[in-house]
Amino acid sequence: MVLQRLLAAVLLLVCAALALMAWPYQAPFSYEPVGPRAFPLLMLGLMSAALLYMLFRPTPIVHTEDEPPLDRETLVKIAVCIGLLLVFAGLFEPLGFILSSVLIGIPMARLYGGRWLPGAVVVTLMSVGLYLLFDKAMDVPLPLGLLSVLEN
Numbered sequence: 001m002v003l004q005r006l007l008a009a010v011l012l013l014v015c016a017a018l019a020l021m022a023w024p025y026q027a028p029f030s031y032e033p034v035g036p037r038a039f040p041l042l043m044l045g046l047m048s049a050a051l052l053y054m055l056f057r058p059t060p061i062v063h064t065e066d067e068p069p070l071d072r073e074t075l076v077k078i079a080v081c082i083g084l085l086l087v088f089a090g091l092f093e094p095l096g097f098i099l100s101s102v103l104i105g106i107p108m109a110r111l112y113g114g115r116w117l118p119g120a121v122v123v124t125l126m127s128v129g130l131y132l133l134f135d136k137a138m139d140v141p142l143p144l145g146l147l148s149v150l151e152n
Contacts, residue, residue, distance in 0.1 A: 008054035015048045077111060084108055096145020097134075101127035 022040045084104050091100040102124050109119030134140040144151055 005055055008051045012051040015044045019044045093143055096147050097142040098127045098131050
């Protein structure tokens with residue numbers, strides 16, 4: 001219980017530091033009515049509220065048998081997941097959203113027990129669907145990367 005509260009306090013300090021870093025941000029252009037500063041501050045505010053709850057809640061969180069143990073296998077999965085997300089961040093611009101999402105999504109699905117064919121189909125459909133949703137419907141430009149030859 002003490003470790004959970006200590007972790008919540010440390011993360012709350014990190015949120016405060018990040019909010020101080022994000023507060024003065026002003027973009028030279030803005031395609032949103034509230035500007036680009038609002039999203040990180042809103043997320044940090046929500047995280048801070050949850051951390052305050054963790055810090056001052058009256059009863060400890062009780063672990064049940066349904067939760068996976070924090071053993072070596074779970075820690076390896078977490079490390080591989082973080083590694084895949086870092087690779088995604090690195091490949092996002094050069095390969096584009098769709099290809100980098102497919103390239104990272106399939107191993108991620110396999111990591112958590114998905115089968116090859118259904119995982120590949122779902123990840124591909126989700127990547128294309130999310131690209132269309134963001135780029136066309138919500139007018140948030142995402143890079144196409146190598147697939148930019150398909151763009152009109």
